[in-house]
Amino acid sequence: DTAVSQTPKYLVTQMGNDKSIKCEQNLGHDTMYWYKQDSKKFLKIMFSYNNKELIINETVPNRFSPKSPDKAHLNLHINSLELGDSAVYFCASSRWGLDTGELFFGEGSRLTVL
Amino acid sequence: QKEVEQNSGPLSVPEGAIASLNCTYSDRGSQSFFWYRQYSGKSPELIMFIYSNGDKEDGRFTAQLNKASQYVSLLIRDSQPSDSATYLCVCGSGNQFYFGTGTSLTVIP
Numbered sequence: 001d002t003a004v005s006q007t008p009k010y011l012v013t014q015m016g017n018d019k020s021i022k023c024e025q026n027l028g029h030d031t032m033y034w035y036k037q038d039s040k041k042f043l044k045i046m047f048s049y050n051n052k053e054l055i056i057n058e059t060v061p062n063r064f065s066p067k068s069p070d071k072a073h074l075n076l077h078i079n080s081l082e083l084g085d086s087a088v089y090f091c092a093s094s095r096w097g098l099d100t101g102e103l104f105f106g107e108g109s110r111l112t113v114l
Numbered sequence: 115q116k117e118v119e120q121n122s123g124p125l126s127v128p129e130g131a132i133a134s135l136n137c138t139y140s141d142r143g144s145q146s147f148f149w150y151r152q153y154s155g156k157s158p159e160l161i162m163f164i165y166s167n168g169d170k171e172d173g174r175f176t177a178q179l180n181k182a183s184q185y186v187s188l189l190i191r192d193s194q195p196s197d198s199a200t201y202l203c204v205c206g207s208g209n210q211f212y213f214g215t216g217t218s219l220t221v222i223p
Contacts, residue, residue, distance in 0.1 A: 044213075045213075103204070
């Protein structure tokens with residue numbers, strides 16, 4: 001039973017299109033994240049939600065809009081896709097607390113913008 | 115700017131040797147420290163976590179933490195070809211995680 005699942009696993013699309021990636025976790029965690037991993041393999045935080053509330057919003061173009069309908073789901077919608085958006089996007093979750101718990105990652109969604 | 119620095123490598127060791135991976139961090143408020151392994155095309159998976167100064171051993175892996183020096187390391191004993199991957203040092207502060215750029219390790223049979 002997958003702990004953090006994200007769909008789709010692969011996305012190939014044209015510049016200017018809009019796309020969404022969905023993420024769900026069944027671990028009972030309160031906090032969910034979106035990370036972007038570029039071709040240099042650096043994992044960069046994009047957004048973090050705690051119990052449906054946005055708590056981290058890094059310097060990300062406003063073409064990227066996260067949505068958390070409940071604490072088990074965090075979706076990412078991207079408008080007007082650009083070539084530089086090509087990357088692997090990882091969803092992750094962790095428990096909320098003063099001591100930082102482990103991050104659990106989804107399998108990643110590889111986005112290719114042509 | 116909270117930074118986590120790692121030597122990007124690549125680090126090559128022969129099979130059976132000890133691989134030593136190092137990491138320094140800038141945020142003295144960091145409370146939790148993690149080592150993740152990431153195989154090519156896969157998601158990161160947790161190898162070790164450490165919260166207190168000193169050593170923590172789990173099988174062939176030993177994590178070392180020195181908060182005064184702001185230094186974390188991971189030792190892999192009896193390295194195997196299956197250990198070939200990128201190793202990510204991660205520091206946790208509250209509910210935020212700060213990632214290093216990763217060290218690429220190759221274990222040569």
